[in-house]
Amino acid sequence: MAYTPQYGPGTSIVAENRRNQMNPNHDLEKIRDVTDEDIVMVLGHRAPGSAYPTAHPPLAEQQEPDCPMRKLVTPTEGAKAGDRVRYVQFADSMFNAPSQPYQRTYAEMYRFRGIDPGTLSGRQIVECRERDLEQYAKLLVETEMFDPALVSMRGATVHGHSLRLSEDGMQFDMLQRCVLSDDGVVKYVKDQIGVPLDREVAVGKPMDEEWLKAHSTIFHSLVGTAYRDDKEYVEYIVRVHTLRTKYGFMPKEE
Amino acid sequence: MTEARYPQCRIVPLRILGPDTAERLLNAVAGISGIRRLMINGPSLPATVPYGPARGKPNPNTNRRTITVGDTEVELRVQVGMLTAEVTDASVIAQIRRACDDIFTKFSYQLQEGQFMKTQATLTDYAKYGPDVDETFIGLVDPRRKETPVILQGLH
Amino acid sequence: MAKIERAQKLFLDSLNEKFSGQDIESEKTTFYNFNGVRQSPRKREFMKATEAIEKSRGISMYDPERCHLGGIPMGQRQLMTYQVSQSGVYCEGDDLHFVNNAAMQQFWDDIRRTVIVGMDMAHATLQKRLGKEVTPETINEYLHILNHAMPGAAVVQEHMVETHPGLVDDCYVKVFTGDDELADDIEKQFLIDVNKLFTEDAAEELKKEVGTSMYQAIHIPSIVSRTCDGGTTSRWSAMQIGMSFIAAYRMCAGEAAVADLSYAAKHAGVVQMASILPARRARGPNEPGGIKFGLFGDIIQADRKHPNDPARASLEVVGAGVMLFDQIWLGSYMSGGVGFTQYATAAYTDNILDEFTYYGMDYLKDKYNFDYTAPSPDQILEPTQDLVNDLATEVNLNAMEQYEQFPTMMEDHFGGSQRAGVMAAACGLTCSISTGNSNAGLNGWYLSMLMHKEGWSRLGFFGYDLQDQCGSANSLAMDGDRGLMGELRGPNYPNYAMNVGHQGEYAAIVSGAHYGRGDEFCYSPLVKITFADPSLKFDFSDPRREFARGAIREFMPAGERSLIIPAR
Numbered sequence: 018m019a020y021t022p023q024y025g026p027g028t029s030i031v032a033e034n035r036r037n038q039m040n041p042n043h044d045l046e047k048i049r050d051v052t053d054e055d056i057v058m059v060l061g062h063r064a065p066g067s068a069y070p071t072a073h074p075p076l077a078e079q080q081e082p083d084c085p086m087r088k089l090v091t092p093t094e095g096a097k098a099g100d101r102v103r104y105v106q107f108a109d110s111m112f113n114a115p116s117q118p119y120q121r122t123y124a125e126m127y128r129f130r131g132i133d134p135g136t137l138s139g140r141q142i143v144e145c146r147e148r149d150l151e152q153y154a155k156l157l158v159e160t161e162m163f164d165p166a167l168v169s170m171r172g173a174t175v176h177g178h179s180l181r182l183s184e185d186g187m188q189f190d191m192l193q194r195c196v197l198s199d200d201g202v203v204k205y206v207k208d209q210i211g212v213p214l215d216r217e218v219a220v221g222k223p224m225d226e227e228w229l230k231a232h233s234t235i236f237h238s239l240v241g242t243a244y245r246d247d248k249e250y251v252e253y254i255v256r257v258h259t260l261r262t263k264y265g266f267m268p269k270e271e
Numbered sequence: 272m273t274e275a276r277y278p279q280c281r282i283v284p285l286r287i288l289g290p291d292t293a294e295r296l297l298n299a300v301a302g303i304s305g306i307r308r309l310m311i312n313g314p315s316l317p318a319t320v321p322y323g324p325a326r327g328k329p330n331p332n333t334n335r336r337t338i339t340v341g342d343t344e345v346e347l348r349v350q351v352g353m354l355t356a357e358v359t360d361a362s363v364i365a366q367i368r369r370a371c372d373d374i375f376t377k378f379s380y381q382l383q384e385g386q387f388m389k390t391q392a393t394l395t396d397y398a399k400y401g402p403d404v405d406e407t408f409i410g411l412v413d414p415r416r417k418e419t420p421v422i423l424q425g426l427h
Numbered sequence: 428m429a430k431i432e433r434a435q436k437l438f439l440d441s442l443n444e445k446f447s448g449q450d451i452e453s454e455k456t457t458f459y460n461f462n463g464v465r466q467s468p469r470k471r472e473f474m475k476a477t478e479a480i481e482k483s484r485g486i487s488m489y490d491p492e493r494c495h496l497g498g499i500p501m502g503q504r505q506l507m508t509y510q511v512s513q514s515g516v517y518c519e520g521d522d523l524h525f526v527n528n529a530a531m532q533q534f535w536d537d538i539r540r541t542v543i544v545g546m547d548m549a550h551a552t553l554q555k556r557l558g559k560e561v562t563p564e565t566i567n568e569y570l571h572i573l574n575h576a577m578p579g580a581a582v583v584q585e586h587m588v589e590t591h592p593g594l595v596d597d598c599y600v601k602v603f604t605g606d607d608e609l610a611d612d613i614e615k616q617f618l619i620d621v622n623k624l625f626t627e628d629a630a631e632e633l634k635k636e637v638g639t640s641m642y643q644a645i646h647i648p649s650i651v652s653r654t655c656d657g658g659t660t661s662r663w664s665a666m667q668i669g670m671s672f673i674a675a676y677r678m679c680a681g682e683a684a685v686a687d688l689s690y691a692a693k694h695a696g697v698v699q700m701a702s703i704l705p706a707r708r709a710r711g712p713n714e715p716g717g718i719k720f721g722l723f724g725d726i727i728q729a730d731r732k733h734p735n736d737p738a739r740a741s742l743e744v745v746g747a748g749v750m751l752f753d754q755i756w757l758g759s760y761m762s763g764g765v766g767f768t769q770y771a772t773a774a775y776t777d778n779i780l781d782e783f784t785y786y787g788m789d790y791l792k793d794k795y796n797f798d799y800t801a802p803s804p805d806q807i808l809e810p811t812q813d814l815v816n817d818l819a820t821e822v823n824l825n826a827m828e829q830y831e832q833f834p835t836m837m838e839d840h841f842g843g844s845q846r847a848g849v850m851a852a853a854c855g856l857t858c859s860i861s862t863g864n865s866n867a868g869l870n871g872w873y874l875s876m877l878m879h880k881e882g883w884s885r886l887g888f889f890g891y892d893l894q895d896q897c898g899s900a901n902s903l904a905m906d907g908d909r910g911l912m913g914e915l916r917g918p919n920y921p922n923y924a925m926n927v928g929h930q931g932e933y934a935a936i937v938s939g940a941h942y943g944r945g946d947e948f949c950y951s952p953l954v955k956i957t958f959a960d961p962s963l964k965f966d967f968s969d970p971r972r973e974f975a976r977g978a979i980r981e982f983m984p985a986g987e988r989s990l991i992i993p994a995r
Contacts (some may be wrong), residue, residue: 185286191330
């Protein structure tokens with residue numbers, strides 16, 4: 018019997034959005050265009066156009082040990098080339114940002130290969146080979162998983178997820194890596210870790226409140242969907258907890 | 272153990288303010304008779320990157336600028352998220368509310384009454400100011416900041 | 428909003444939330460009613476002194492009326508001050524670091540320097556082996572000698588080196604017993620009077636538990652346990668006990684019975700406050716990692732002060748517990764870091780946890796007719812999984828909604844770990860107080876964690892999350908290596924040993940199970956009686972208030988050293 022992933026419970030729009038982001042067969046809506054060069058600039062790991070620094074020679078040029086796992090797993094492009102491991106980290110506002118830390122990790126685990134995500138309350142980091150990272154980061158920025166005002170790429174100094182938004186609707190950023198221009202477009206003026214960029218990188222206009230509420234993956238009783246209202250979601254968590262409790266108390270199948 | 276001798280209130284806008292709105296709010300509130308002490312609170316806007324890989328680099332930020340309250344220049348070190356006031360009596364709070372109603376038209380605000388500022392020296396104050404601290408200044412700056420409060424003048 | 432308004436007891440008592448719309452017309456101010464700065468004699472003195480200086484130098488100087496009242500002092504802060512919950516004291520986070528807070532230091536000193544030593548074995552040795560007579564008079568004589576010797580004075584040999592009494596004045600020994608007649612014959616200065624310190628019912632129960640036995644509640648000098656370690660306490664006390672028996676009962680210092688007395692005082696009759704830890708932790712007995720949660724609930728005496736408010740009593744355990752287990756144990760003993768205070772204070776400042784917990788109490792009343800203000804085994808609810816699920820779900824959802832509705836609360840607890848610990852603690856306390864079952868409380872904690880993580884798609888950081896994401900499975904487990912009843916778990920319990928923001932709350936959840944039943948003690952009647960002693964430097968019935976007194980430099984600790992250091 019083929020296993021059909023369900024991704025998660027819930028009848029709310031939040032639950033639906035979560036499932037969509039996780040499901041690799043769901044095409045994430047592309048909302049904005051950001052060039053490869055722009056992504057490389059904001060990531061700040063290498064100068065655009067420069068060669069990828071390597072951690073080891075390309076796999077084709079080095080003797081691989083006789084390892085069944087290596088035969089089983091097809092290396093990613095970055096691994097093949099011997100790229101070093103780099104990261105992208107996102108801070109997501111709790112005021113209806115379209116993706117949120119654990120949601121990112123779940124979605125990335127379903128959609129990407131060769132990654133090492135780390136999940137915290139104010140940020141989520143994912144590490145992988147550099148050229149793979151650039152592709153992944155591009156997808157994460159160009160699609161419905163991103164909002165220019167409420168999601169930001171921050172390698173350090175990430176405080177902002179739990180704060181009120183700024184007057185102009187931007188998530189607070191001590192380093193103000195991106196600014197809302199007069200033309201309504203959000204532009205990165207610093208890279209991920211706060212080093213000023215040679216030129217601005219535009220990432221599009223912030224989405225409006227209605228869109229955010231319809232695409233958010235966090236429950237929020239003040240600005241979005243109340244958790245309490247998704248009864249199926251709450252019931253499912255209670256069920257998971259109950260089953261784990263019972264099995265831990267008396268580890269046997271009923 | 273402690274009793275606030277004067278009423279306190281704080282204004283909590285539902286957004287963190289940019290410097291222009293902060294300037295308008297401060298002028299409106301500080302211009303009301305009966306304000307004893309004011310404190311603005313919010314996330315820090317340091318002039319240089321304080322930690323992380325870019326530590327020590329300049330940190331230009333459009334939200335950090337010098338504003339003018341009365342005829343006093345105030346260099347913002349934080350993005351204004353709350354304004355706390357100690358007032359002489361409750362009627363002043365009503366006037367503060369009216370001032371806020373005029374200013375916060377695009378988004379809402381909450382006016383909370385209670386105690387929010389220290390009124391009594393703690394160990395930190397003792398370590399910083401010694402035994403004879405002027406209680407007017409207690410709790411108005413972050414404990415490890417060297418700055419002193421500014422004195423707003425030219426308001427009445 | 429109706430639900431939120433119902434919950435507005437403590438948090439909003441102090442905030443008195445008011446949205447715009449009120450119109451209180453009053454143009455009058457009473458600005459000068461207090462006579463401004465001139466109400467202070469000291470300020471008047473300054474102003475007078477300044478006049479003379481200004482005249483002589485011709486430059487203006489101290490002018491508070493112009494500079495203060497002619498203008499308005501305005502400061503900027505990134506950090507808000509904290510209110511130590513239900514104490515009314517506002518302070519800085521720094522004031523709550525244990526290094527800066529003498530009350531916090533004394534709290535731990537008073538625990539670490541304490542052992543309880545039974546007297547029955549020693550008395551049996553004296554009576555049966557040596558044929559000596561043991562009477563209330565001889566016990567009083569012994570206690571006189573012991574209170575001379577315990578601080579470090581010589582009793583048996585002459586010319587011995589002694590400690591200066593001014594350095595060890597916090598050291599003493601009292602006794603207690605369940606035998607009222609015997610207690611009557613003990614000099615009052617040496618007796619912990621169970622009848623006076625507890626309600627009549629509680630005293631009867633505790634005396635029944637203690638029986639006719641007599642125990643010594645021993646507190647060695649703070650300065651000794653600080654210079655050495657918790658393992659010193661029983662050794663130091665046993666040495667003085669041995670010497671005092673020899674002196675009081677006119678024994679020969681070398682006779683073989685002394686070995687029996689020593690064995691009783693060092694091992695057989697000793698109740699440590701904390702058990703020894705595995706070798707990899709490298710800690711002896713009486714160190715924080717070995718304190719069982721049930722025993723900690725007996726150290727804290729807030730249920731004596733608030734017998735009809737198990738929520739309040741449990742919240743005091745939270746405050747005391749996070750201070751000891753997070754700030755001191757994990758923060759310093761185990762990691763050496765300084766960041767732990769930030770996590771810990773979230774649980775005992777600004778009334779936020781208090782607010783969430785009392786919401787749970789109100790919910791119990793409304794839905795289950797459980798009156799938390801009348802603790803009794805009779806109204807305890809059956810600890811079913813369904814009940815725990817319902818309570819934890821509701822309390823957790825309410826807490827999340829409070830954070831969502833009040834942005835300042837979310838900014839106060841700006842990190843996920845702070846929010847997680849506080850919400851789960853409220854859930855755990857609600858479950859344990861109402862069921863009288865510590866494991867049911869722990870189970871509620873873990874449902875809160877899962878629900879929080881799924882609702883906001885975030886929890887703490889991954890090190891913090893680990894134990895919470897797998898905790899449901901061990902919360903009711905009792906098998907060896909897999910589980911234990913809550914009272915017997917402790918900071919070094921396998922799944923609990925690693926991370927900040929849990930252990931103090933667990934201790935409170937365990938204690939709450941007993942406070943909710945109105946039990947006289949959680950784990951050990953001996954510990955309960957020992958820490959009821961008003962002669963202790965720290966008042967264990969009011970730990971959060973004591974910490975607040977430390978923050979404002981009102982708490983006077985032991986461990987005086989000015990006698991032996993140069994004058995400043």
